[in-house]
Amino acid sequence: MKKLKRYLGVLGMLGVLTLVLTACGGRKSLSQQDVLTNDRTSNTITWGVKADTKLFGLMDVQDNTIKGFDADVATAITKQILGKNGKTKFVQVTSQTRIPLLKNGNIDAIIATMTISPERKKQVDFSDSYFDAGQALLVKKGSAVKSVKDLNKAGTKVLGVTGSSSVANIRKFAPKAKVLELSDYAQAMTALKSGQGVALTTDNGILYGMATENPGYEVVGGTFTKEPYGIAINKGQAPFKNKVNAALKEIEANGTYNRLLKKWFGNVTGFNYKEASR
Structure with a gap:
């Protein structure tokens, strides 16, 4: 009798498991x-x-x-x-x-x-x-960099953020420059302050936000792309x-x-x- 109850219990568990798997299989992913x-x-x-x-x-x-x-x-x-x-x-x-x-x-x-x-x-x-928006440059006040053309020199280092369109754009507008990609804007700003690059590039709205937090830096050169x-x-x-x-x-x-x-x-x-x- 105990074996029969155990057997029926196993069957019941298998039945519930089958229903769960069937339901999951029929449900769309998120x-x-x-x-x-x-x-x-x-x-x-x-x-x-x-x-x-x-x-x-x-x-x-x-x-x-x-x-x-x-x-x-x-x-x-x-x-x-x-x-x-x-x-x-x-x-x-x-x-x-x-x-x-x-x-x-x-x-x-x-x-x-x-x-x-x-x-x-x-x-x-x-x-x-x-x-x-439009892509622009953030530089330290008094920098010799006034526009994107000033970056198109061998050895010039420019800072950008991985995954943003600005990295591809700067390679197009200043192909001789070396682009250092950081994971986010906070790291990019830290890199600019430490002299790892002469300019940080991304959309002008973002750069103006950085400039308000960092009075020693300014946005220069206007925009050189359109970024809707x-x-x-x-x-x-x-x-x-x-x-x-x-x-x-x-x-x-x-x-x-x-x-x-x-x-x-x-x-x-x-x-x-x-x-x-x-």
């Missing part, structure tokens, strides 16, 4: 699920944002929250899509990690100073542009992408966008926030 449906169910949109980029996304150590233009735009879009009680969740990303996190389904969208480019469009879809920022979304998520674009249009129409742009860039010396507006 990256394949409909983002808009999931977000409406949870009343939350999860955004990948920078946490080391002043003006766009910077961690405030006082309250442990990420603050900046990108974060505020993400919040405004969330309210448009989910309603006034919609919630935003921010996940810290870098130029290297943002696309893998999106492709894996860890985040719903990237809003992190990400330039729309043909190469990136092979991996992700983009919303309409929400900020028009877009919100990156996984391929196959057309309903969510359409909602994001509609939300962008709405916050532009109702004045929210310009209010946020002025909030973060209106008082930044040397930066024409109107040129970056949509």
